[in-house]
Amino acid sequence: MPLVEDLIKQGYxxxxxxxxxxxxxxxxDFVLPEDLEYANENTPLSIGCEQTISQPLTVAFMxxxxxxxxxxKIFDVGSGSGWTVALLxxxxxxxxxVWGIExxxxxxxxxxxxxxxxxxxxxxxxxxxxxxxxxxxPEFAPFDKIIIAASGSKIPFALKDQLKIGGRLVMxxxxxYQSQDIVAIAKNTATDxxxxxxxxxxxxxxxxxx
Ligand code: SAM
Numbered sequence: 001m002p003l004v005e006d007l008i009k010q011g012y013x014x015x016x017x018x019x020x021x022x023x024x025x026x027x028x029d030f031v032l033p034e035d036l037e038y039a040n041e042n043t044p045l046s047i048g049c050e051q052t053i054s055q056p057l058t059v060a061f062m063x064x065x066x067x068x069x070x071x072x073k074i075f076d077v078g079s080g081s082g083w084t085v086a087l088l089x090x091x092x093x094x095x096x097x098v099w100g101i102e103x104x105x106x107x108x109x110x111x112x113x114x115x116x117x118x119x120x121x122x123x124x125x126x127x128x129x130x131x132x133x134x135x136x137x138p139e140f141a142p143f144d145k146i147i148i149a150a151s152g153s154k155i156p157f158a159l160k161d162q163l164k165i166g167g168r169l170v171m172x173x174x175x176x177y178q179s180q181d182i183v184a185i186a187k188n189t190a191t192d193x194x195x196x197x198x199x200x201x202x203x204x205x206x207x208x209x210x
Contacts, residue, residue, distance in 0.1 A: 077133030
């Protein structure tokens with residue numbers, strides 16, 4: 001069964017706009033040439049530099065929790081291959097913005113090259129830059145939504161701070177290379193957050209630059 005239909009059948013993909021993005025953005029455009037034959041399998045794949053393009057099931061799960069909408073301004077921490085940036089750009093549309101950040105220069109270049117296969121950069125909807133996502137992107141904050149594709153022991157303060165009131169943030173929390181929880185938080189006021197946890201995931205670590 002094709003990947004998207006499978007994710008819908010299993011209940012991971014539910015929202016029409018997210019389903020449309022999964023259909024419009026071809027994961028083959030974001031994997032290494034030697035992995036093209038596996039691009040539409042439900043598995044993470046190496047993108048070099050000891051990093052991975054996330055498993056489709058996990059990305060579907062995180063995007064459903066993030067609840068991106070047309071017009072949203074979204075921050076994607078650990079943009080890697082650029083696949084999630086492209087999915088989000090498809091969802092937010094021409095009135096939205098997606099800001100991807102990645103710490104490894106080779107992957108910044110890889111992500112930008114992949115993203116160019118679509119029209120999002122030209123249209124000013126999406127971009128990828130080199131930087132430390134741990135510190136956020138204060139010059140472009142606040143964001144309606146923040147998604148972090150790398151795990152840590154807690155959500156960095158800067159990212160909570162750069163989230164709009166009423167916004168949502170999704171990040172894996174737990175010990176390195178152990179089973180981790182995907183945590184989804186909603187910012188109710190400047191200091192009050194509600195959180196939900198979903199166990200059973202493993203991500204590469206969010207590296208805190210020194
Ligand atoms: N969404 C990406 C994809 O599907 O290709 C996920 C890539 S991978 C699971 C996580 C990425 O986070 C890696 O590329 C890694 O280099 C990056 N990363 C780790 N710590 C970071 C940091 N402090 N700032 C920015 N990127 C970071």
